[in-house]
Each structure stands twice: as structure tokens, then as C-alpha cells.
Amino acid sequence: MKGELLTLEEQQNEENLWHLLIGISACVDTLWWMLFGWFIYVKTSATDSTMCVNSDCLVELVPIGWFWGALIQFDSTTTTAL
Numbered sequence: 239m240k241g242e243l244l245t246l247e248e249q250q251n252e253e254n255l256w257h258l259l260i261g262i263s264a265c266v267d268t269l270w271w272m273l274f275g276w277f278i279y280v281k282t283s284a285t286d287s288t289m290c291v292n293s294d295c296l297v298e299l300v301p302i303g304w305f306w307g308a309l310i311q312f313d314s315t316t317t318t319a320l
Contacts, residue, residue, distance in 0.1 A: 276302040 244252070277300050279289050289304050291297040299307065 276300065279304075 279298075279301050281288075287295055289298040289301070291299060
């Protein structure tokens, strides 16, 4: 209720709840980043051939594989790191 003072134990329990929620949020965000940054690629159009290994696009790379493969290709139009 508004205006009531909390006991020390109630304050510690409330503070522990916020620590737990921040920790859960950090874990979910890290998992989200790993999945969508390393393993899942969403094509921007039907003709998107960014992750294709060969010209007929029978085999596609996952993003982490594309990153390390494109890192050493200097003749490509998309350079991963300079």
C-alpha cells in the first residue's frame, strides 16, 4: 500500500526480485543474440543469395560460417571486416 514502510526483510526480498528479473532478461537476450546472430538468417527477398555457397544456391551457410568465410574474401562486394 502507498505510504507504508517496508521492513528490512521485505526490502531485501523486493531487491532480490529485481536482481532475478535482470538476470533472466540477460539470459534471454544472450540466447536471442546467439540464435539470430549466429545460426538463423532471414532472407530479405526471394532472390537474396547472401548465404549461398554456389551459384545455384543448393547449399546455404549459417551466418557464423558466412562471417568466417567472407572474412578472407577480398574480391567480394560485401566485406565482413576491414
